[in-house]
Amino acid sequence: MKRIESKLNTASSEFAANAAHNRRLAEAFREKQRAVRHDRPQRDIDRLRQQNKLLVRERLELLLDPGTPFLELSSLAANEAYGGEVPGAAVVTGIGIVSGREVLINAGDGAVKGGAWYPLTVKKAVRALDIAIENRLPVVHLCDSAGGFLPLQAELFADKYYAGRIFRNQCILSKMGVQQVSVVLGHCTAGGAYVPGLSDYNVIVRGTGAIFLAGPPLVKAATGEEVSVEELGGCDMHTSVSGTADYPASSEEEAIAIARDIVAQFKRPQKTLIEYLPPEAPYYDPGELYGVLPRDIKQQFDMKEVIARLVDGSRFHEYQPNYGKTLICGYAHLWGYKIGILANNGVLFNDSSLKGAHFIELCNQNKTPILFLQNITGFMVGREYERRGITKDGAKMLMAVSCSEVPKFTVMCHGSFGAGNYGMSGRAFDSRFLFSWPQSQISVMGAEQAANTLADVKIRQLAREGKKLSQEQIDAIRDPVLGEFKRKQSAYWSTSEIWDDGMLDPVDTRNALGIALSAALNTPIADPRYGVFRL
Amino acid sequence: MSIQNWPFHTVLVANRGEIAVRVLRTVRKLGLKGAVVYHAADRNTAAVKMADVAIEITGATPVASYLDGAQIIAAAQACGAGAIHPGYGFLSENKSFCEAVEAAGIRFIGPTPQQIELMGDKVRARNFVQKAGFPVAPSAIEDDDPASFVERARAVGAPLLIKPSAGGGGKGMRIVRDLALLAQEIERGRSEGQRYFGDGRLYAERYIENPRHIEVQVLGDGQGAVVHVFERECSVQRRFQKIVEETPSPALDAALREKICETAAGIARSIGYRNAGTVEFIFGQGGEFYFLEMNTRLQVEHPVTEEITGIDLVHEQLRIAAGEALGYGQTDVKSSGHAIEFRIYAEDPARGYTPTTGPVLLLHPPQGEGVRWDSGILQGGEVTSAFDPMIAKLIIRGRDRSEAIARADVALRDTVLLGCKTNTAFLRRLIAHPAFVAGDVHTGFLDANPQIAAEPALREESLQALLAAAALSTRPMRDVADTVPDMQAAMGGWRN
Amino acid sequence: MQHAFKLGEAEHNLALSRSAKAYRLHLDGQLIDIDLKTGADGRAWLTVGERHLPVVIATRGDEVFVHLEGEAYALRYQHPLDRLAAQAHGGAEDSIRAPMPGSIVALSVQAGEAVSKGQTLLVMESMKMETTISAPRDGVIAAIRYEKGQTFDRDAVLLSLEPLS
Structure with missing residues (x-):
């Protein structure tokens, strides 16, 4: 495999301007992340300290093997919701190494609203457990939750993917033989009680940990019985009487140490064998990604420059270099793992769609995981292209993407508009992991296009009534739509809504994908099988 | 000046540790056979390994076995030893042992019993040497008149050194700088003398400062x-x-x-x-x-x-x-x-x-x-x-x-x-x-x-080195590190 | 970081991780590249950052003995589970341990006897010297582990004390 020859002029003013712009975006993202992770009301911190409780980030550091990476998922979930008062959706999820084993961590954040479950908390936890199921990752639950947030119970309780799904997923994991351990660091009340209850192992902290279907106030209200937390569902009762909890611990540190020792008993999975070479850092500096990405969402750039800054040795075997050139297809290694890459270099035409579908089939045939790098304004429209069957060619690509058996990974590098989002394995297409870069945007069409479309509809409607709008009136219709569109196509919105598995600083993409690939290989890859391709 | 015809062909070392090795080395260098007695606690020692013959002895305590003259003489006879080297300590200055060895027809590699007796008792030795015209320090001897010992010791003046008459090797010795503590220290010294030597008699002499x-x-x-x-x-x-x-x-x-x-x-x-x-x-x-x-x-x-x-x-x-x-x-x-x-x-x-x-x-x-x-x-x-x-x-x-x-x-x-x-x-x-x-x-x-004697403070870099060596030599720590997959190990503590 | 070594009285918390080529020591917020290449008979080459040091290492159970720059050191590993469990149970030390190896010369108390702080509990002998062990606080003798004449190693529990009832 030969090295990509970068055509980037790193001395150019364009590069410098891009780099400055994108670094600012990355810094702004980092600052938001910092605030989400660490800024908590002092009284909440004080309360936890008084209870001898640790903050969730401290717990994580105790849990994880020292000097190992942690891929945090959806760090900015709920950041645009609930008035920004539920940072990270009050739960930390991610993939880390505990006792040498890759595990998924699901850790409630007791410093946010007492760890109450908001709708997005549930969505994030369900997604994390979906990841555990898809990638057969053992789960460590660090439980510290006040229970469901009652005012929003209708949005988190009953539907298919609401809170019940957490427990359903736990059961499915167990059925699959994927182990789970819970550490009860606070109260696990009502549904929350099933998190430790459905785990293969659990540890409970004396004094602060408790498990019960209803806490003392509810018990009193229901039956008149007066009972203390310890008696009702405390450490000693559950570990010596009910058998609901397995291991007593005298402190959070001890509980986490016990959990680490439990994970050390887990059988390490046999990884699916795929093509592998010893890893090699990219030849081109990933830091130059900042200079590659344009400042304007509408501006085109060569995605090969991105590939060169992600893959091992910047080496790339390009498939069909002269055909369907708006979609780059080819093989590379990332952290040693052989992958196939589909990357947009413009709008999807018939030939690029066919090339993409064919390449996906190749990857499935030779069991090569696929990475989608999205910068797509959609499939080409117009009479000529419809006549050439752009819809059925696009359908072939969707069929190939949907039925793909190899693990897929998607990075929203820049634009993701229209059906291109689907063809390039958007959220609905079950990529094992999907990450977004800070400046990326997702919507059914571009914001201005959409605002203009909506304004046009209105103008035509009024014209039929014989009215003509002034430019001011047109702006009054158009601007709010534009504003709303811009907000909701922003990567911050999609990541807040958990349309992805988290925003990434572009320079972190290589490691994030490495961890994702490694996790994905816990699951065997089935032989390819597709539906009907419209030919 | 070595002799060709030794009157004994086997020498039994009635000791242990380095001195037994030391004696055996010469014995064997001279072409003689070296035997050693040992207590079970010493089975895995150099002396036992290098001796031509090693005979186990027993006793209430390991030390007691090396003090059991009868057993040692029996061991010498059993291995045909014509001489016993007592080393130092244990029975090396024990007159009765020396006599018993010679009575058993075995040569005692040491002085005559009389010389042991004379020099084995500090008081007697001191008196002898003084009478022979050699210099001794001012002193008080309990034996001379036990009733007045404390007073006579006091009269020699502080600082005083109190020793068991039968002792040696520093056992039970005490310095008294404050004569008010004299009686108490004498009591202690007597107790230790009694315990170590079966003889609580003491003697006191002027302590020479910075000798x-x-x-x-x-x-x-x-x-x-x-x-x-x-x-x-x-x-x-x-x-x-x-x-x-x-x-x-x-x-x-x-x-x-x-x-x-x-x-x-x-x-x-x-x-x-x-x-x-x-x-x-x-x-x-x-x-x-x-x-x-x-x-x-x-x-x-x-x-x-x-x-x-x-x-x-x-x-x-x-x-x-x-x-x-x-x-x-x-x-x-x-x-x-x-x-x-x-x-x-x-x-x-x-x-x-x-x-x-x-x-x-x-x-x-x-x-x-x-x-x-x-x-x-x-x-x-x-x-x-x-x-x-x-x-x-x-x-x-x-x-x-x-x-x-x-x-x-x-x-x-x-x-x-x-x-x-x-x-x-x-x-x-x-x-x-x-x-x-x-x-x-x-x-x-x-x-x-x-x-x-105080341990100097450990330098920061020495501490780092020690902890590094210790961590890398400790299985639970090494296992935690070694089970981490290669890729994650290479990524280190990366966070996104 | 939950692993620890005791060196003398001091406890050092640390962690070990693997790097791409060797290992890293996590100590006091620092990350130090380290490695150990072992040779025959305990001899080894230790790398600590930029330094390369010859060392000799022996282990027994949780003890690690290191000969470094002419001195021998003994470190005792504390497994996180042991250390954290001990921290939790903490409190007053009720075991009276031998300050040095030796033997019992005299026992001044009996099991069940109430003692007051400073009272002589026993006299031990070590290295030809008598040492008196006295009560660290008021209490009742819960158990006496050694009889007169018996020998013990350093840190052996000689007797245990329980609170006055």
Whole structure:
């Protein structure tokens, strides 16, 4: 495999301007992340300290093997919701190494609203457990939750993917033989009680940990019985009487140490064998990604420059270099793992769609995981292209993407508009992991296009009534739509809504994908099988 | 001067540890068979491994077995030993044992029972030496009139040194600076004397402030010939026990050396001494010296004498015990260079020199020019509290004192004994001390300079190195690190 | 970081991780590249940052003995589970341990006897010296582990004390 020859002029003013712009975006993202992770009301911190409780980030550091990476998922979930008062959706999820084993961590954040479950908390936890199921990752639950947030119970309780799904997923994991351990660091009340209850192992902290279907106030209200937390569902009762909890611990540190020792008993999975070479850092500096990405969402750039800054040795075997050139297809290694890459270099035409579908089939045939790098304004429209069957060619690509058996990974590098989002394995297409870069945007069409479309509809409607709008009136219709569109196509919105598995600083993409690939290989890859391709 | 026809063909060593090895080495070098007795606790020691015959003995305690003369004589008879070498300590200065050995028709490699008896009792020895015209320190002896002992001791004046009459080796010795505590200290001393020697009688003598301990090696053939083999200075002591011994003494000029050595030889001559022996003196800062005691056996520190004279003292003991005449005179005894012995103790100097115990997991004795390692321990053995904490002796020879000190520093640095704490690092600090380098020491030197015993603060980088070595040698830590997959290990503590 | 070594009285918390080539020591917020290449008979080459040091290492159970730059050190590993469990149970030390190896010369108390702080409990002998062990606080003798004449190692529990009832 030969090295990509970068055509980037790193001395150019364009590069410098891009780099400055994108670094600012990355810094702004980092600052938001910092605030989400660490800024908590002092009284909440004080309360936890008084209870001898640790903050969730401290717990994580105790849990994880020292000097190992942690891929945090959806760090900015709920950041645009609930008035920004539920940072990270009050739960930390991610993939880390505990006792040498890759595990998924699901850790409630007791410093946010007492760890109450908001709708997005549930969505994030369900997604994390979906990841555990898809990638057969053992789960460590660090439980510290006040229970469901009652005012929003209708949005988190009953539907298919609401809170019940957490427990359903736990059961499915167990059925699959994927182990789970819970550490009860606070109260696990009502549904929350099933998190430790459905785990293969659990540890409970004396004094602060408790498990019960209803806490003392509810018990009193229901039956008149007066009972203390310890008696009702405390450490000693559950570990010596009910058998609901397995291991007593005298402190959070001890509980986490016990959990680490439990994970050390887990059988390490046999990884699916795929093509592998010893890893090699990219030849081109990933830091130059900042200079590659344009400042304007509408501006085109060569995605090969991105590939060169992600893959091992910047080496790339390009498939069909002269055909369907708006979609780059080819093989590379990332952290040693052989992958196939589909990357947009413009709008999807018939030939690029066919090339993409064919390449996906190749990857499935030779069991090569696929990475989608999205910068797509959609499939080409117009009479000529419809006549050439752009819809059925696009359908072939969707069929190939949907039925793909190899693990897929998607990075929203820049634009993701229209059906291109689907063809390039958007959220609905079950990529094992999907990450977004800070400046990326997702919507059914571009914001201005959409605002203009909506304004046009209105103008035509009024014209039929014989009215003509002034430019001011047109702006009054158009601007709010534009504003709303811009907000909701922003990567911050999609990541807040958990349309992805988290925003990434572009320079972190290589490691994030490495961890994702490694996790994905816990699951065997089935032989390819597709539906009907419209030919 | 070796003999062709020994009157005995097997020599039994009635001892253990390094001295048993030391004696066996000469015995076997001379073509004789070496036998040793051992208690089960010593089964895995160098002496037992190197002896031609090793016979197990038993007792209520390990020490008691080595004090059981009857068993040892039976062992000697069983292996056909014609002579018993008692080493030092244990039965080496026990008159009844000596008599019993000879009564059993076995040669005792040592002095006559009478000489043991005379010198074994400090009071009697002192009186004898005084009467023979040699210098002794002012004193009070309990035996003279037990009723007035406390008062007579008080009359000698503070500072006073109280010792068990029957004792030796520093056991039960106490310094009294405040006479108000005299009665109490006498009581303690009596209790210890009773326990160690079965004899609670005490004697008290003027304590010389900042004295040096200088002793003289003598050899007598019991047929009238006596020579001295120069002095040894053993002033560096802790709790009245020697740590470092050297020869020549840096305190003596030629005239004083001749005077003190001739005094020692005179004392030995006055009793027609047979065997190797040591006359110990207390040496004041003004050059005055007094007779302290005479040890009628091989000393722990005898190797330094051997190193500067080339005389194998054990060989000489064997020849004398075989009935040989000394065969040479004083002028034939020559010395050159300087030798220092370091006693390697299993102890923690920073914790008041308390004994340490533990397995000898690794032992790398030092090597090099002028380095001699006398030891009875083996890698895989164990240091227990059953015996004295001295586990080895490092003897260093140099052309002069400074060369010996320089070599000693390297040898001590290279001495590896893991599993049981020893005093080697302390010894390095000691020999780096300017007073030691200047030869300006006295028996209270270590008490006056407690910082030598104190463990110096660990440097940051040494601590890092130790923790690194320890972490990498600890399975639970290494396992945690090693089970991390390669990719994640390479990523390190990356966070997104 | 939950792993620890005791060196003398001091406890050092640390962690070990693997790097691409060797290992890293996590100590006091620092990350130090380290490695150990072992040779024959305990001899090894230790790398600590930029330094390369010859060391000799022996282990027994949780003890690690290191000969470094002419000195021998003994470190005792504390497994996180042991250490954290001990921290939790903490409190007053009720075991009276031998300050040095030795033997019992005299026992002054009996099991069940109430003692007051400073009262002589026993006299032990070590290295030809008698040492008196006295009560660290008021209490009742719960158990006496050694009889007169018996020998023990350093840190052996000689007797245990329980609170006055």
